[in-house]
Amino acid sequence: MTDKNLDTLFAQLGGAIDAPTGGVVPVIQPATTFVRDTNNVPTSPHHLYSRDDDDLVRLAEDLLCQAEGGEAALLFPSGMAAVAALLRTVPTGGRIVLQSDIYWGTTKWTRDYCARRNVTLDEVDLANTEARDAVTGKADVVWAETPSNPYLKSVDIAACAALAKSLGAVLCVDSTAATPVISNPLKHGADYVMHSATKGINGHSDVLAGLLVTAEAASKRWTDIRADRHDAGAVLSPFAAWLLIRGMRTMPLRVERMCASAMTVAEAMEAHGAVSHVLYPGLASDPGYDIAKRQMSGGFGSLLSIRVAGGRQAALAAIGRLKLFKRATSLGGVESLVEHRHTIEDTVPDDLLRLSVGIENADDLIGDLVQALEG
Ligand SMILES: *Cc1c(COP(=O)(O)O)cnc(C)c1O
Numbered sequence: 001m002t003d004k005n006l007d008t009l010f011a012q013l014g015g016a017i018d019a020p021t022g023g024v025v026p027v028i029q030p031a032t033t034f035v036r037d038t039n040n041v042p043t044s045p046h047h048l049y050s051r052d053d054d055d056l057v058r059l060a061e062d063l064l065c066q067a068e069g070g071e072a073a074l075l076f077p078s079g080m081a082a083v084a085a086l087l088r089t090v091p092t093g094g095r096i097v098l099q100s101d102i103y104w105g106t107t108k109w110t111r112d113y114c115a116r117r118n119v120t121l122d123e124v125d126l127a128n129t130e131a132r133d134a135v136t137g138k139a140d141v142v143w144a145e146t147p148s149n150p151y152l153k154s155v156d157i158a159a160c161a162a163l164a165k166s167l168g169a170v171l172c173v174d175s176t177a178a179t180p181v182i183s184n185p186l187k188h189g190a191d192y193v194m195h196s197a198t199k200g201i202n203g204h205s206d207v208l209a210g211l212l213v214t215a216e217a218a219s220k221r222w223t224d225i226r227a228d229r230h231d232a233g234a235v236l237s238p239f240a241a242w243l244l245i246r247g248m249r250t251m252p253l254r255v256e257r258m259c260a261s262a263m264t265v266a267e268a269m270e271a272h273g274a275v276s277h278v279l280y281p282g283l284a285s286d287p288g289y290d291i292a293k294r295q296m297s298g299g300f301g302s303l304l305s306i307r308v309a310g311g312r313q314a315a316l317a318a319i320g321r322l323k324l325f326k327r328a329t330s331l332g333g334v335e336s337l338v339e340h341r342h343t344i345e346d347t348v349p350d351d352l353l354r355l356s357v358g359i360e361n362a363d364d365l366i367g368d369l370v371q372a373l374e375g
Contacts, residue, residue, distance in 0.1 A: 006067055006181060007252040013245065014066070016059055026056060028242045052230050056241035061211075063248065064201070067180035068193050070213035072222065074229055075241070079176065079196025080105055081234045082210030086172050086192060087113060087141060088228070089221050094140040095120040097167065099127075099155065102145040103174065104345050110143070126160055127153040127288060139167040145174035146185075147292065149331070150305050150341050150354040152177075152279040154288025157295055161189030170221065176200070177303045177331070181255040183296045186215045199332030200302065202247035203254050207240050254334060254359055259299020261362040265355065268366045269306050274314070274373040276351070280304035302357045303331050305341075308373070312350035315340060319353055321372040324364060331356035336365055 004014075018027045034047040047053045057075050065073035076082040083106050090096055098110050100123040107123070114121040125131045126144050142164040146155040157173055164171035172192040173185035179200040185193045195201055197209035214222045229235065236244070259282075266280040281292035282300030292300055308315035319327060325338040336358040341348040357365065 004066075009063060009066060010249055010251050013059065013249065014063055026059060026242075026245065028238050029055060030238055050238065051233055051235055054235075054238050054241060056238055056245055057236050060236075060241055060245050060248065064180060064195075064197075064211055065213055067184075068213040069184050069186050070193070070215055072217035072226075073211060073213040074226060075197070075236045075244075076210035076212070076229065076234050077236050077240070078208040079194070079198055079210040080109060082194050082196075082212050083174070084109060084113075085225050085229060085234065086194060086212055087143070089224055090117075090119055090140040092117045092119065095122070095138065095169075097122045097124055097126075097135055097139050097142045097163075097169065099123075099144045099148065100125050101148060101151055101153070101347075102143075103149045103176070106143070106145070106174065125153075126155045126163075129156075129159075132159065132163060135163060135167065137167065139164075139169040142167065142169050142171045143174070144171065144190075145176075146183075146295070147177045147281050147288070147301055147303065149177055149303065150279075150339075150348060150352065152281055152286075152288075152301075152303065152305055154281045154286075154291040154295070156291050157185050157188035157190055161191075164191070177301050178296060179251065179255050179301070179332070181252050182259065182298045182301065185295075186213065188295055191215050191219075197244060199330065200255060200258075201251060201332075202244050203251060203333055204243075204247045205330060205333035205335065207243040207247070209236055209240060209244050255302070256298065257359050258302035258332075258357055261359070261365065262302045262304055262355075262357040263300065264362045265357055265365055265369065266304050269304075269369065272370065272373060274309050274318075275306045276309040277307040278304065279306070303354070304357070305352050305354045307349060307351045308353065310351075312342075315351045315353055317375060318372040321375065322368055323371075324360060324368040325355065334359045336360055 032050045061073040144155045170191040173190040174194045176196045193213045195211040269275045270278045325336045337356040339354045342350040
């Protein structure tokens, strides 16, 4: 783990400056290629071709690696590219144990990949101890997502790490909804942590990026992932990396505020008669509360779901009346978002509204929800 506090590390970008000018902000290097001198020696040994040689990408990877307490990190041009980079290491005839009811994009991609490659796929509710303990045999990868999207289930990472070990598999945790600020899955025994950096890490809904961090940089799987990123070219552009770094500087501050506001919103929703359920790991009434408390520190995330007591029609009426929460997919940005997941994912209950709490004033957000629920 880093010896610096995360707020200091990210505010100062680990001390990075633009060396030639002393600028306190690192610059974008748009060049795709770099010259060699008259003896054919590269001008800089670390700059040959930008597919693998971008300093901003390296800086962001270094900071995020420190934040997660890993040995190495790789950025990808989207969260899904990071998911695919890890799961594509499972060979034909292999087996993936995938947490059920998680981010739909991960489920869909994995189902398609497994069907195409003759990989056995077991979708298991890893938040359910009995279901988890019933998994036996051999596997290549166990994939968990905690808190899960959109049900906010908390999964015991240490127990999943033990499961993965018993199957001869590695454990990868999608920690997007937590961010590296409040949870570090590698510390609880995960082998890999994955993030959609599009969400809380960037935090401004203006760049797509994905992250993998490994606990063991020397492993064959990591070597293969690194080689495949280089060879297949799934890299972040210098401009996207700059935006990501710009967003990351305030990540600890944003996450602290958003977690505090999400907690207040969750409590207000739990107390409101028009809401039948609040799904949020920070509520003492939540089935995953004890696990979340053990695995998270400084907050429980900015994502929560509510189920509207009046059912589908009441949920749709309420979402239509919201003024501050923007009706849009995604999460983890400074602006609050709301989504009726059932509209695009029909297995999600039709009374469920997923909320991503931003950095606006929490009383304003609660006021908006209350007026929308009360019509
Ligand atoms: C958004 C998201 C992803 C995919 O990330 P993209 O950056 O959109 O490709 C994966 N997992 C979770 C939990 C997400 O919320």
